[in-house]
């Protein structure tokens with residue numbers, strides 16, 4: 001099935017699920033697949049019965065040519081090993097790494113016009129996100145903010161490698177794909193060697209007191225299996241390279257279209273303008289946290305996630321004529337949890353579910369209705385880091401600029417396009 005027809009099928013499916021009950025059986029690519037937007041089913045699949053649902057059968061065959069045995073394409077002990085290796089760094093990175101953001105944001109601010117002329121933020125945000133993520137993950141920034149060409153060769157190779165990654169039959173992949181994979185691997189292997197040399201020279205200070213953490217340095221201290229490290233590093237870079245840019249870009253998209261939200265945010269930010277941007281100060285910005293939560297609700301970065309049943313399971317609800325009986329999901333069947341629909345479900349969020357309304361977070365306390373970063377053992381390990389980086393960046397911008405004006409002819413959100 002081509003990308004286009006898959007997309008059309010997803011659109012039809014999504015359009016119909018809004019009018020259907022929350023867990024529905026669809027005849028799709030395999031004998032049976034379930035579409036889900038019911039919180040009890042999300043919890044059952046992603047947490048309670050975690051071991052019974054995996055992604056390796058769906059992702060490994062196509063993905064391993066580039067991602068190897070990395071955590072984005074594996075389940076079970078191999079996935080667990082990766083998760084254990086990265087955990088200590090992600091436990092503290094959102095606090096330890098705030099100071100290192102300063103120079104990147106300074107450079108970003110220098111590139112903004114101050115004469116009232118129009119600026120497209122997204123290309124600049126992408127360059128900043130690339131610099132921040134490469135420094136954290138590879139131990140060395142690509143310098144994309146300093147020069148238009150910074151990181152270009154590497155990103156061209158990365159995009160070439162990704163282009164064919166979903167094609168399961170290796171003989172069908174293009175020359176460029178193989179060349180791109182090799183270039184990315186060579187680049188990352190060189191960064192691993194640098195990290196080994198760097199950490200051999202420095203004292204192994206406890207992670208908890210570090211003022212800056214580079215995940216690659218912590219990984220080479222924990223494992224000397226360089227192939228596993230290479231694939232782990234790629235699995236981190238894949239979501240990191242532009243997610244910050246898309247998240248912050250989405251927040252400004254909404255704020256530019258809702259001046260009253262900008263005004264409230266600015267008042268909050270200005271009231272703390274003399275305080276240093278520590279973790280405590282950033283998280284004390286209540287309205288800012290609502291803006292971010294609302295941005296991830298209305299415009300989540302992932303539209304959903306697909307799992308294959310590894311062991312026959314009875315789900316709590318979703319079966320029977322009324323959708324209230326427990327359905328049997330058999331080994332090999334697929335279940336897709338659709339965040340984007342769940343996050344705009346009017347029966348939970350109210351009639352204004354399609355509106356950007358940070359104030360709703362004053363009273364809303366969702367659990368499995370709100371999983372833009374997933375939930376359960378595979379929850380995004382970078383969630384706190386993402387919040388910290390978004391908070392830091394937005395506060396710096398809002399401290400300096402008293403307003404923002406939408407000059408984009410596109411006024412409303414085209415929910416099917418990820419920034420790009």
Ligand code: HEM
Nearest residue numbers: 236239240243247301302305372373374378380381382386
């Ligand atoms: C706005 C930013 C981000 C959002 C909304 C987000 C969301 C998510 C979601 C929904 C998943 C689960 C995907 C699935 O299983 O189908 C995920 C997994 C993951 N994310 Fe993020 N992510 C963000 C940024 C990042 C960043 C910056 C990093 C790395 C520095 C990162 C690293 C990962 C990794 C390694 C996984 C796989 C976890 C596992 O399978 O155990 N993410 N993320």
